[in-house]
Amino acid sequence: MNETLLIALSGFGMGFIGSIPPTGPVALMVINRAFKKQRKFAFAAGVGGALAEIVYSALAVTGVGLLLQHVNLAGTLIRGLSTAVLMGVGLYFFFSPVTEEDIQESSDRPQNLSSALSHLAKGFSVGIVNPTLILNWTVAVAFFFSLFGLTADLVGQVLFVVGVGAGIISWTAVEVWILDKFQQRYSIDLLGRIQKWVSVLVMGGAIYLGYQTVVNFG
DSSP: OOHHHHHHHHHHHHHHHHTOSOOSHHHHHHHHHHHTTOHHHHHHHHHHHHHHHHHHHHHHHTTHHHHHHTOHHHHHHHHHHHHHHHHHHHHHHHTSOOOHHHHHHHHHSOOOHHHHHHHHHHHHHHHHTOTHHHHHHHHHHHHHHHHHTOOOOHHHHHHHHHHHHHHHHHHHHHHHHHHHHHHHHSOHHHHHHHHHHHHHHHHHHHHHHHHHHHHHHO
């Protein structure tokens, strides 16, 4: 297989598969909106998060992430900020479970373009202030490229980043469809518990990341 094509496909696969675990703040936002019957808003938030990951994957594949890994203070600051973001988002959604009133209010509210763009901006904002993504992407890129002996020129780097974005957006579309079917089938109490469970996962990730930050700083 052509190496450039393999790089593009690897970007798609890493973006798609890496987005499946619902352990990030954007995923939690997507779940919340989908459970409120706001499919367009859920998808828009996911696309916003994908745009943020495109930025970080671009920094990783061009070597900026590798450079940051060797600057201890930068890595500590990145992990510290991400810990705060994950904990804040996790706490917010843990104490804001989906209710019947939310669903009714959401059903009555028009899902117009301006509101969708607002959710896209929210997804991007939450994703971009979670800079630990650049460290995650750096590790993933270094591992995968070394495993298959890949080297990417400028064209390959661009195609990799495009593949990452396409993979994340594709999974977001699948995720919103699955969540919508789930929302139609199960009770609001179960949906609320699921959102709380995912919130706990996100907060657990924040605690682990905070622990790593303290250990590395020490």
